[in-house]
Amino acid sequence: MKVCIGTNNMAKVNAVKNCLGNDKHMEYAMFNVSSGVSDQPFSDEETIKGAINRAKAALLEGEGEIGIGLEGGVHHTNDILFLNNWGALVLKDGTTFIASGARIPLPKEIETELVAGKELGPVMDEYAQKENVRHNEGAIGIFTSGRINRTSMFKHVVELLIGQMEFHQINK
Numbered sequence: 001m002k003v004c005i006g007t008n009n010m011a012k013v014n015a016v017k018n019c020l021g022n023d024k025h026m027e028y029a030m031f032n033v034s035s036g037v038s039d040q041p042f043s044d045e046e047t048i049k050g051a052i053n054r055a056k057a058a059l060l061e062g063e064g065e066i067g068i069g070l071e072g073g074v075h076h077t078n079d080i081l082f083l084n085n086w087g088a089l090v091l092k093d094g095t096t097f098i099a100s101g102a103r104i105p106l107p108k109e110i111e112t113e114l115v116a117g118k119e120l121g122p123v124m125d126e127y128a129q130k131e132n133v134r135h136n137e138g139a140i141g142i143f144t145s146g147r148i149n150r151t152s153m154f155k156h157v158v159e160l161l162i163g164q165m166e167f168h169q170i171n172k
């Protein structure tokens, strides 16, 4: 089965591979496709759209059986800025599944930077005094002391996507 992934971000790619495994029937192809939304999505709606756009574009480019898009964003609820993450899985016939990841509040100092127009990736590097947080543990890893990292969080999202696809295939 050829799985087309709409990113080269290793935290995301590893999440897909950790979920689906590496046996000889699995083939992965990565495509640096556009999300079609802003670099820093600021709502669930925009983040979902980014995930779906990535999945569709990757499937189109890779001509596989499954397209997967994973997108990170933030949104305000109850005056708190939450980290949100969404995934989309698209089949060749256009059937689309979506699922979200765990969400946690971001500190006010991070919120201030994002509201001023900065992207979370560089803001997290500055905050943690590290390089490439977004390709590694992610903001969720930093703010949960490493208990959940960006890969394990997105792996859960991919499990939710694959599980919905399996349910659909069994019940259609």
Ligand SMILES: O=P(O)(O)OP(=O)(O)OP(=O)(O)OC[C@H]1O[C@@H](n2cnc3c(O)ncnc32)[C@H](O)[C@@H]1O
Binding pocket: 006, 007, 008, 009, 012, 039, 040, 041, 070, 071, 072, 073, 119, 120, 121, 122, 124, 133, 134, 135, 137, 138, 139, 140, 141, 150
């Ligand atoms: O190469 P792509 O797939 O685009 O990966 P990305 O790290 O840019 O991830 P997204 O576009 O999905 O995320 C949107 C923005 O939020 C940042 N971001 C999202 N989640 C993050 C996290 O857990 N840690 C650090 N930055 C994060 C990211 O760097 C972008 O600036």
Ligand SMILES: [Mg+2]
Binding pocket: 039
């Ligand atoms: Mg990005």
